Amino acid sequence: xxxxxxxxxHSELRLAIMSLLISVNRADFKYLKxxxxxxxxxxxxxLTKLEEAGYIKVEKGFKGKxxxxxxxITKMGIEAFEKYVEDLKSYLKM
Amino acid sequence: xxxxxxxxxHSELRLAIMSLLISVNRADFKYLKxxxxxxxxxxxxxLTKLEEAGYIKVEKGFKGKxxxxxxxITKMGIEAFEKYVEDLKSYLKM
DNA sequence: TAAAGTAGTTTATAAAATAAACCAAAATAT
DNA sequence: ATATTTTGGTTTATTTTATAAACTACTTTA
Numbered sequence: 001x002x003x004x005x006x007x008x009x010h011s012e013l014r015l016a017i018m019s020l021l022i023s024v025n026r027a028d029f030k031y032l033k034x035x036x037x038x039x040x041x042x043x044x045x046x047l048t049k050l051e052e053a054g055y056i057k058v059e060k061g062f063k064g065k066x067x068x069x070x071x072x073i074t075k076m077g078i079e080a081f082e083k084y085v086e087d088l089k090s091y092l093k094m
Numbered sequence: 095x096x097x098x099x100x101x102x103x104h105s106e107l108r109l110a111i112m113s114l115l116i117s118v119n120r121a122d123f124k125y126l127k128x129x130x131x132x133x134x135x136x137x138x139x140x141l142t143k144l145e146e147a148g149y150i151k152v153e154k155g156f157k158g159k160x161x162x163x164x165x166x167i168t169k170m171g172i173e174a175f176e177k178y179v180e181d182l183k184s185y186l187k188m
Numbered sequence: 189t190a191a192a193g194t195a196g197t198t199t200a201t202a203a204a205a206t207a208a209a210c211c212a213a214a215a216t217a218t
Numbered sequence: 219a220t221a222t223t224t225t226g227g228t229t230t231a232t233t234t235t236a237t238a239a240a241c242t243a244c245t246t247t248a
Contacts, residue, residue: 002110002130010106011205016096019185029226036096042206044228049204065214067226085186091113092179105236123195136237138197154196159245161195 003087006080008053013038013046018081021056021073029069047071055080097181100174102147107132107140112175115150115167123163141165149174 009015016036020027027035033043047069050056055077059070073081103109110130114121121129127137141163144150149171153164167175 002113005106007106007204010104012099012101012104013205015185019096019187023187033226039207040227041208041229044226045205048228067213069227088182088186091109092182093113093117101235107236127195133238134196135198135239138195139236142197161244163196 001090003090005087005091006084008049008055009080009084011046013042014050017043017046017050017071018055018073018077021071022078022081026070026072028063028071032071050077053080095184097184099181099185100178102143102149103174103178105140107136108144111137111140111144111165112149112167112171115165116172116175120164120166122157122165126165144171147174 009018013036016038017032020032020035029040029043029047032038032047033040036043038046047056047058051058054074057072057074059072061068061070103112107130110132111126114126114129123134123137123141126132126141127134130137132140141150141152145152147170148168151166151168153166155162155164
């Protein structure tokens with residue numbers, strides 16, 4: 001009955017990141033930091049975990065002369081997020 | 095936009111416990127252990143946390159000669175669960 | 189009456205989240 | 219020109235959380 005929830009996604013900050021990337025498809029570090037109201041350190045760590053899981057792609061480039069990290073969700077990430085939402089429903093009676 | 099999720103509820107096992115108690119209203123330790131597929135130790139710890147938060151009531155009695163711990167959700171618990179579900183929706187686009 | 193099972197709690201360990209400290213380069217003020 | 223602050227992060231340390239292992243007390247069964 002109760003499905004096992006993907007632990008990579010079931011973390012408040014990572015869930016927030018995934019949620020944002022599902023909507024916007026592409027977002028830079030600064031935007032994610034503002035929207036999630038997280039610290040840079042925490043965000044950096046969680047982005048790395050999502051990247052290692054293959055759920056997001058992280059690209060490093062420059063915006064003018066300043067470094068810029070851009071993130072986007074992968075196909076695997078979309079599927080994992082959708083499965084997570086489905087599994088979660090078993091807990092929420094939806 | 096993204097709401098802060100109640101950390102007492104946002105834990106897989108505690109969410110499962112709350113979800114079960116919302117439905118059945120009353121459940122003993124054994125039932126919760128089976129349904130959640132958790133270890134007794136982990137279950138014991140998480141029940142105590144929910145009790146300390148005022149979200150559940152834990153009553154110790156006997157079933158025949160064997161000790162029996164019975165749990166039920168409180169009004170506070172119901173409200174917290176409902177708020178959690180609402181807040182969660184901001185992440186899931188529902 | 190010894191061994192095994194039940195119903196848990198307590199304590200120790202592992203994993204995760206978060207915060208603090210740090211780094212390199214750019215922009216700004218002196 | 220050069221010191222100071224700001225930006226955009228990463229790395230490391232600390233705290234918190236989850237989980238597992240060990241233990242307790244009593245009961246049932248062999």
